[in-house]
Amino acid sequence: MEEPVNISIDLKLATPAYRQIVDAMRVRLVEEDLKPGQMLPTVRRLAMELSVHFNTVAQAYRELAEEGWIELKHGRGAMVIARRAPRPAENAENSKIFSERLRELVAQMRASGMDALHIAMELRSLAQALER
Amino acid sequence: MEEPVNISIDLKLATPAYRQIVDAMRVRLVEEDLKPGQMLPTVRRLAMELSVHFNTVAQAYRELAEEGWIELKHGRGAMVIARRAPRPAENAENSKIFSERLRELVAQMRASGMDALHIAMELRSLAQALER
Amino acid sequence: MEEPVNISIDLKLATPAYRQIVDAMRVRLVEEDLKPGQMLPTVRRLAMELSVHFNTVAQAYRELAEEGWIELKHGRGAMVIARRAPRPAENAENSKIFSERLRELVAQMRASGMDALHIAMELRSLAQALER
Amino acid sequence: MEEPVNISIDLKLATPAYRQIVDAMRVRLVEEDLKPGQMLPTVRRLAMELSVHFNTVAQAYRELAEEGWIELKHGRGAMVIARRAPRPAENAENSKIFSERLRELVAQMRASGMDALHIAMELRSLAQALER
DNA sequence: GTGGTCTAGACCACG
DNA sequence: GTGGTCTAGACCACA
Numbered sequence: 001m002e003e004p005v006n007i008s009i010d011l012k013l014a015t016p017a018y019r020q021i022v023d024a025m026r027v028r029l030v031e032e033d034l035k036p037g038q039m040l041p042t043v044r045r046l047a048m049e050l051s052v053h054f055n056t057v058a059q060a061y062r063e064l065a066e067e068g069w070i071e072l073k074h075g076r077g078a079m080v081i082a083r084r085a086p087r088p089a090e091n092a093e094n095s096k097i098f099s100e101r102l103r104e105l106v107a108q109m110r111a112s113g114m115d116a117l118h119i120a121m122e123l124r125s126l127a128q129a130l131e132r
Numbered sequence: 133m134e135e136p137v138n139i140s141i142d143l144k145l146a147t148p149a150y151r152q153i154v155d156a157m158r159v160r161l162v163e164e165d166l167k168p169g170q171m172l173p174t175v176r177r178l179a180m181e182l183s184v185h186f187n188t189v190a191q192a193y194r195e196l197a198e199e200g201w202i203e204l205k206h207g208r209g210a211m212v213i214a215r216r217a218p219r220p221a222e223n224a225e226n227s228k229i230f231s232e233r234l235r236e237l238v239a240q241m242r243a244s245g246m247d248a249l250h251i252a253m254e255l256r257s258l259a260q261a262l263e264r
Numbered sequence: 265m266e267e268p269v270n271i272s273i274d275l276k277l278a279t280p281a282y283r284q285i286v287d288a289m290r291v292r293l294v295e296e297d298l299k300p301g302q303m304l305p306t307v308r309r310l311a312m313e314l315s316v317h318f319n320t321v322a323q324a325y326r327e328l329a330e331e332g333w334i335e336l337k338h339g340r341g342a343m344v345i346a347r348r349a350p351r352p353a354e355n356a357e358n359s360k361i362f363s364e365r366l367r368e369l370v371a372q373m374r375a376s377g378m379d380a381l382h383i384a385m386e387l388r389s390l391a392q393a394l395e396r
Numbered sequence: 397m398e399e400p401v402n403i404s405i406d407l408k409l410a411t412p413a414y415r416q417i418v419d420a421m422r423v424r425l426v427e428e429d430l431k432p433g434q435m436l437p438t439v440r441r442l443a444m445e446l447s448v449h450f451n452t453v454a455q456a457y458r459e460l461a462e463e464g465w466i467e468l469k470h471g472r473g474a475m476v477i478a479r480r481a482p483r484p485a486e487n488a489e490n491s492k493i494f495s496e497r498l499r500e501l502v503a504q505m506r507a508s509g510m511d512a513l514h515i516a517m518e519l520r521s522l523a524q525a526l527e528r
Numbered sequence: 529g530t531g532g533t534c535t536a537g538a539c540c541a542c543g
Numbered sequence: 544g545t546g547g548t549c550t551a552g553a554c555c556a557c558a
Contacts, residue, residue, distance in 0.1 A: 113218035
């Protein structure tokens, strides 16, 4: 029942390790690679796999638990749970901020020299995945 | 000749003030709202407008200068310059990281309760702008 | 002679299962729903009813026995006994701590958005029950 | 502008230090001893005062920030902010749990030998404070 | 053996 | 000088 998480992190990046873990796992949770009911590796095991301290993984798990994706149980590991959808009330606010961040990220990609058409292709492919 | 920068930052956000400034200005530079030859407001003036310490703006300007967007002239402010495109050598590496960040950002948007179709629409609209 | 215990626990809560059992049973003991002489369900039966490991119930029973509420008889289950009142010697110290915890709990209720008057009503109703 | 926090914790207790700090400060925030706009001591200073590691205080502050009571700013300390009231939607659920915890706490007090009338008095006094 | 807490102290990011 | 992250490792609580 335990699932390999299949994520990788890069300690050289500016983004803190625990954030990278959270972000990577959130992708797998949203895309339902990790489904409710599945057990996650223990903090200590994932920590070994990623070559970080177990506290770092524990912090990531705690954050995911707070977001309502997983449940941490004393002595019994961590489990993916069915997440109640957040109310769309705050979205009016959030939506704007996220759109801005999207625009900023695209600008960053272009600034780094990526081809505009290539980026456009990626965006369309992401959009298509969402429309399924 | 001096251009209003028309950006706004939110000190309550987790993203540091100087990053917000850099990110917002990079959007305007990439999208060529700010064109080579135009003068930017002085560090102190922009700092006042945004209600931040002038060191914060100075750091943002320094970063933009490092990225090759602007030129700082001692005592005479900052000017947008024609940026030589970054060599696409780094791209193979960067491209992957950016794609991952894009995916993570979309996951975050979905996790925050935003409608998938709404996000898809945004992505397509960004793609379209890039293809022009 | 055996009494249904009529408690329920929630494994999703942060409070450990065994604590929930102890706390719930202590309420029933203090309020004398469970009276000296009555037999409690066996560790294994209560464990099944609550869907927890029997060790968890065993730990709860052990704690209640230590507090002087029940008596464990090897192989013959557990019985509610007449508890000698704890000497009020410790009270001076405990009283302060408990008052503080009461205050903290009320603060938590208010922080969670509960109506102040509603909380006050509850407190008065508890007080009234104590004065009978 | 900086305010003494005037809390004390007891490392001998089972409740973790950071929880004690959170609980004690929440009382002071709910009762508006600490008002929006006030600066809190830095994590390192409060840590010294309470004789704990600064990480312990940092964790407590982070929790209070998450609950919306305070704001942590890089390089600028922590400030009490005006907290948006939590929506009373979840209360139906919470209310029950909190009432149960109240009942359990009272049972614990009685079990520890505190005089029932004394407890009743305390409850009434808390109720009165809420009705003001 | 699980997750949780705490300490000690290094190093970084921010303003 | 502020808060944030991470490591190392001890010890505890839980199931």
